[in-house]
Amino acid sequence: MTDASANFSDHASADSPETVREPRLWRDGGWTAQVMKNDSDDGWAVAMIKDGEREPALIGPWTMGRDKKNPKPLDTGAFNTLVKTASEVLRRHEQQLHALLHKRLNVSTAEQGEISVTLQIVPDEDDPYALLSAFDALGDQLAQIRVMPSFKLNQASAAAWIERDFARMD
Structure with missing residues (x-):
């Protein structure tokens, strides 16, 4: 649509939270809306940015006014x-x-009953890793090991980990 992040950042900043209610710029309640020309056609676009954020959370088309030239x-x-x-x-x-970084599944075992296995990915820029954990039916932690963030948690990998008495998954 338009390069809204460049145009928009001129008007939205964390240090200007005052209420503004202009035809093309509204700021209130932690949000700013700005209507701008759509660079790709003759229409208009609106960008919504949350206070303190650099990029718009939403950019979409905006309705033309009655004169069919200017925005509503x-x-x-x-x-x-x-x-x-x-x-x-x-x-x-x-x-x-959250769903991408936190996975959970249950494995039924003959000896220990139902075991919940979780994978929590820690997306650290320098040293990303994941924690593979096991919990019994009461929620008590049985084991926890550090694994690669690319570890694939599925029924087979969880069952294999449990069968190996929670040994490292190298």
């Missing part, structure tokens, strides 16, 4: 809808990241 001005209803939508986008992103 922002208003309370539109701003609230944009905040709700941008918040949902951020929440889905956080859920997806």
Whole structure:
């Protein structure tokens, strides 16, 4: 659409949280909405950024005004809808990241009953790693080892780890 992050960062900053309600720029409640020209066509776009963030959480098309040249001005209803939508986008992103970094499955064993095995990936820039952990039915930790962040946790790998009495997975 448009290079909104470059245009948008001029108006949104963490040190300017005051309320602004202009036809093309609204700032309120920790969010800023800016309507800007869409560089790829004759239309308009709106970008939503959360206070303190460098990149917009949401960029989307914006409605033309009645004159079919200028954008429709922002208003309370539109701003609230944009905040709700941008918040949902951020929440889905956080859920997806959490699911990517935290995996859990259960393995039934004859001797120990149900064992929950978790993989927690620690995405450290210098030394990424993961923690493979096992818990009994009461939630007590049975074992924990450090593994490569690329470790594939599945039923077979979890069962093999349990069968080897939680030995290192090299």
